[in-house]
Amino acid sequence: MTAAHRAGALSHTRRWDTTVVQAVSRPGVLDLGPGYLEPELLPVDLVRDAYATALAEFGAAALSYGADQGNEVLRVGLAAREAAASGYPCGPEHVLVTAGTSQALHLVGTAMAAPGDTVLVDRLSYDFGRRVLTDHGLRLREVRLDEGGMDPRALHDALTAERVAGRHVGFVLLNPTFHNPTGTLVGIDRRRELLAVAALHGVLVVEDDAYAELGLDGTDLPPSLVSLAEYDGVIRLGTFAKTIGPGLRLGWLVAHPAVVSGLARRGTFVSGGCVNHTTSLAIATLVRDGHYDQRLDWLRSCLRERRDALVNALRAGADDLAEFTTPGGGFFLWLRFPPGRTEDELLAAAASVGVNAAAGSRFGTAGGSAIRLAYSFTPPGGLAEAAARLAAAWRPAAGPGQRRHP
Template identity: 45%
Template structure:
C-alpha cells in the first residue's frame, strides 16, 4: 500500500531520507512517490549529456553553472514568469535549500535578525538558524504578509540597533498553505523592500506545480535589481535526489557567489547533473514529465480535498491552486499536537501547524501533503484522520496507546 521507497537495503545503511511505514498513510512527508520519478528519461539524459559533451561533462564546471542549463533556464523563466533573467543573473545550485544557505552565508552575520513569513517552510528555519540569526515572524493577516506592518517592524528593529538583512517567504503555492500572495500585496511588499533595503528571499520552489491556470509573476520579476533573490529547484518538478536548483539575483550577488572559495576550488555546483538536466530539457522530457506530474498532483489534490470535505466536514481550508499541501484549520478546541498520537494510533500522520511558526502558534492547524499517495490512499488517510478526531473528542483511544504514544 505504501510508495515504493525503501529506507534500507537488507543489512545495509539507509539509502533514502524517507522512512517507510507500510501500515501508515503518512501525510507528513512533502516527497514525491519514488515510483513516479523519471528513471528512464533521466538515464537517457545522462547518456545524451555524456555523448554530447564527452569529458567536459565530467570535469570541473563553470562557476555559475554550465551554459546549456543557464540558457535553458533563461528561456524557461521567460515562459513561466513575468520576466526572463539574463544569464548574468542566474547561478546554479544544489537545490533550493543549498541556495538559501548560500544566500544566508552571503547576507547574514551572526546576531542578525531575519524575518520569516508566518507560517512558512519549517526547514528554512533550520537553514537560517545555522547562520546564528534570530528569526522573527513577519506580520501577516488573512491575506498573507502585511507590507505596511512589515515596514514598521523593520524600522522598529533597526531603531533597536538590530541588523535586518532579509525576509524569507514562499509567496507562490506556499509550504504549508498552498496559498499565493495576492497581486497588490506583492507590489506593496516589493515597494517596502526597495524603500527599506530589506532583501526579499523568494522561495519559488512550487511555481511550475500550478493546477488551475498559471502561477502569478514572481516578486523577482516585478522588483528593481537587488531587491529580490529568487530560489528555484528541480526537486518537485523532476526529482529531489538530483540536488539541483538555481537562484536569480542581481549580477553582484551572482559574482559574489561565483567568487566563493569553495566554488573556486571545486568549480560549478553539481556540474554533470546540470548538463544532464540541460539534455533532459532539450529532449522534451522536462515538459513531458511536468505535464504528467501536474496531472497526477491535480488528481491527488482533488481526491484529498473531496475526502476531507466528506470525512471532516467541521474542518476548514482553502483549496490550493498549486503545490503539494492542504492547510487545515481544526474546529476549536481540537489541538493538532494533541490529535497526533490519536492519528498515529489510527495509522495516519501529518505535521502539526506549530512546525511552521517561529512563535508559539499554529496548534489549531495541520498540514497534509498530497504528493506521495494515490487518490485511494489519500481518501483512506482522510477517513482515518476523521476517526482520530472522533477518538480524541470522545477520548476513546485505548489507555495502553495513550501511554505508549504521549
C-alpha cells in the same frame, strides 16, 4: 556481466531503506507527512537517459569541474523559462546553478547576512529552511501572515522595530507561490506591496519559489517577485527537488547579474566550480529538449488527481471539523482546527488509525491547532482512505445529549 547488470534496472522500491534514503514511512501507515514526491512519481528512466545523453554529448567535460556559475546550456534554458513565465527579460547572466534551495539558502545566509543579523520570515514557514539560517547564527523574527500571505503592514512594523532596536536585517524570506505549509499563493497586489515595503527599508528579499512550477489549475500565476522588482533587491531560488527528484540536489537562483557574479566568485564555486556539474548537464538536456515540460504536464496531472482525492474526501467527511482552503498548487493542504483541539490529540488520533501527518507547530507559531497534510507522497486511493479515517478519528465522541438517533 555483474549481478547488477543481469538484474536489470533497479526498482526504486528495492532499496527504499534508511541505508540509502533519508526517511522511510512506518509499514502500513498512510503517510501524509513528507513534503516530497512518492517513489512512483520519481522519473528513474528519464533521469537515466538524461545522464546518458549528457555523457554522450559532453564526454569528459561532463566529469570535469564545471563553469563556476553553472553550465550555459542549463542557464540559457532556465533563463528562457523565467522570461516566458514573467514576461520580463532574463538571460543566462541572471542565473546561478545551485545544489538545490537548501544550499542556496546557506549561500545567501552566509553571503548576504552575518551571524546575529535578523531574517524576517512568515510566522509559518518551511521548518528546515529556518534551520539552515539559524545554524548560521541568524536570528529569525516571525511576521504575521493572513490568507493572502505576509501582511505588508506587519512587515513594515517589524522592519521599523528592528531598526529602532539597532539590529541589522539580513533579508526578508518569502515563499510566495504555494507556500509551505499553508499552500497560499500571494497575489500580484500583495507581491507589489511587500516589495514596496522592503524597498522602503532598503532590505533584500529572498524569494523561495520551490513550488512555482506546480500550479494545478491551469491558471496564470502572478509574476515572480524578482521580475516585478526588475532584479533590484530580490534573489529568487528555484529547485528541481519538487519537479524531478530531491536526490538530484539541483536548483538555481535568479538575481541581478552583479549579484550572481559576486556569488559565483565565492570560494565554494571557485574551488570546485559549479556545485553540481554532471547532474546539471544531465538535467540541462531535459530542459533543452522539451522533456522537462512533458514531465511537468504529467506530474501536474498526477498531483491534481491527488489533491482532488484528498480535498473531496475531506469535504465529504471533515468539513465541519476543520477549515481549509483548496490549494491551487504545490504539495500541501493546511487544516485549521477550532479552539479546544490540541495538536497532540489530533496527531495521536491520526496515528491510532494508521495515518501520519505533520504537526503545524513544526512550521512556527500557528496560532491555534493546525495540521499539514501532504498529497505528494500517497496515491489518490490512499489519500481518500486517509481522509475518511481522519474524519472518523477526529470526530469528537458524541456525548449522551448529542447522540443521534439511528
